[in-house]
Amino acid sequence: MKVSIKITSDFICPWCRIADARLEKVLQSLPEDVGVEVDWLPIELNPGMPLEGMERVAYRRAKFGSWEYSHQLDEHTVEKGKTDDVAFNYPAIQRVPNTFAAHRLTLFAPAGKARSLLVKRLFQAYFEEGRDIGDLDVLAEVAGECGIDKEAARIYLLSTAGEAEVIQLEDLARQGDISSVPTFDIAGIRLTGAVPVDQLRYYIMDAYRDLIKREGARYDR
DSSP: OEEEEEEEEOTTOHHHHHHHHHHHHHHHHSOTTOEEEEEEEEOOSOTTOOTTOEEHHHHHHHHHSOHHHHHHHHHHHHHHHHTTTOOOOGGGOOEEOOOHHHHHHHHHSOTTHHHHHHHHHHHHHHHTTOOOTTSHHHHHHHHHHTTSOHHHHHHHHHSOTTHHHHHHHHHHHHHTTOOSSOEEEETTEEEESSOOHHHHHHHHHHHHHHHHHHHHHHHHO
């Protein structure tokens, strides 16, 4: 029996990066008998982003009205990240990428630990190393760093594989009224935002206890 945890997120969302770190802390603290099944679902914050991305300063000025205000928002996430041991190296980020290919790559990784590792590494590549995760060569390199066959990943990315799946999953997210990220679905309970560690743990444990009760009821029939 495993608790289903689904996270809808985008790789350019700093709160999704913080949420990933918090979830990892929770999973490491769970009792050994509590099984979980984590999956990552795609949504693009900028579905109309050019394939080559945009220069970050220009993008942030257009989105937030001024670079100064954008910088204040960056500083806020930098401070929030410190409490979760998450680093944001914004000066290293030159471009805001189109994340569609990164979401496709996520589907290429086997579901479970391998996929979660790739998601974490993509967050790190963008937010800590300033790498352009909209570039297919960069994505293939990141896949290789996670133990995925680099050349196989490159061939996959150069094809149209995974495109229809990502589009379908994004449509399902929007049809389900997911309008902000990260959004957690813990055994059917929806939580939005970088949910605190204690709250995540509570809902996971509550879902696990419910699984135990239902399993017991099934055998009592």
